[in-house]
Amino acid sequence: MPDQAPPSPHSVCVVIPMYNGADSIEQTLASVAGQTRLPDHVIVIDDGSTDDGPQRVKDFAAPFRLTLLHQANEGQxxxxNHGLQHTEETYVAFLDADDRWYPQKLEQQLALFDELSRQGRPVALIDCYVHNDYSDGTRILENRQKNGRHFDDFIRANVLNGVSSAMVRRDVIMQLGGFNPSLRYSEDRFMWTRIAEHWEVHTVPEVLLQRMVNSGNMTAQPTRYYPSKIRFIEAFLDHFGPRLSKQQRIDFALGAHSDFLELFSRRGEHAQVIDVYRRMLEYSWQTLIFRNGKPTLRLLYACVQSLRKAVASTTAH
Structure with a gap:
């Protein structure tokens, strides 16, 4: 185990949602146990698992207080939120059940919180740089840097470097009522944007998280996630729309839909490309020139390919 850092004057709890995490939860907990500054409490929430992940949590020899909670499968x-209700520490760090922290993650984030607090900065959320490791061996660095007010940035995109990179003030997230349980997609961006609306967001400029990206994510299954994305867009605009300009609302909606249009296009799902583009046009004619016209070019390609398929089908009969 790494040498332990001097204790921070503040306490930290780690919240880990888990659904069928038997293959990874022990490595995830081991990365927490290997921190140079151990957490005061770790809470694992079993979200209706059907494997032996919960038993592996029970059997883990933790050098910290470890609590296992259970609930029916209701989403992350x-x-x-279930885990948050059982916290009482100053800060909460979130960690997914298949991600891993590098040893100084908690120590460096707590140090930055302490430094900024001494300066009188209203900081409520700190993340870090991230290694995204894909199953094909590809590694991509996420290093979006934040150092103050970033509400407008979160309107344009999710600029946090992953849920498992986040450490947040408990009093702030509880004041905001926790994550929106009606959202099954981008519920984290919704929360980070709410925090950024009133508080500062900062980044430790070090890679302190290894995020494991598997085939069940949005990139591999856009059809599965797109309806949840539509629900997120509606909820986001309902909440933040009144304080946004018309152009900000248009940019947000077109950007959110365009991400999926690109995914569908790459997968050759032409009917879905056409459907997403139609939804974008309902927001604004600016769809035609959005992102230098790339969605429009993808639409034209999808239309051509769909027409070719229809002609080939007719000829075959």
Whole structure:
């Protein structure tokens, strides 16, 4: 185990939602046990698992207080909220059941919180740089840097470097009521944007998280996630729309839909490309020139390919 850092004057709890995490939860907990500054409490929320992940949590020899909670399968937002209700520490760090922290993650984030607090900065959320490791061996660095007020940035995109990179003031997230349990997609961005609306967001400029990206994510299954994305867009605009300009609302909606249009296009799902583009046009004619016209070019390609398929089908009969 790494040498332990001097204790921070503040306490920290780690909240880990888990659904069928038997293959990874022990490595995840081991990365927490290997921190140079151990957490005061770790809460794992079993979100209706059907494997032996919960038993592996029970059997883990933790050098910290470890609590296992259970609930029916209700999604990560609900699971994180369940865990939050059992926290009492100053800060909460979130960690997914298949991600791993590098040893100085908690120590460096707590140190930055302490430094900024001494300066009188109203900081409520700190993340770090991230290694995204894909199953094909590809590694991509996420290093979006934050150092103050970033509400407008979160309107344009999720600029946090992953849920498992986040450490947040408990009093702030509880004041905001936790994550929106009605959202099964981007519930984290919704929360980070709410925090950024009133408080500062900062980044430790070091890679302190290894995020494991598997085939069950949005990139591999856009059809599965797109309806949840539509629900997120609606909820986001309902909440933040009144304080946004018309152009900000248009940019947000077109950007959110365009991400999926690109995914569908790459997968050759032409009917879905056409459907997403139609939804974008309902927001604004600016769809035609959005992102230098790339969605429009993808639409034209999808239309051509769909027409070719229809002609080939007719000829075959």
């Amino acid at each position: 937002a609900s699971a994180r």
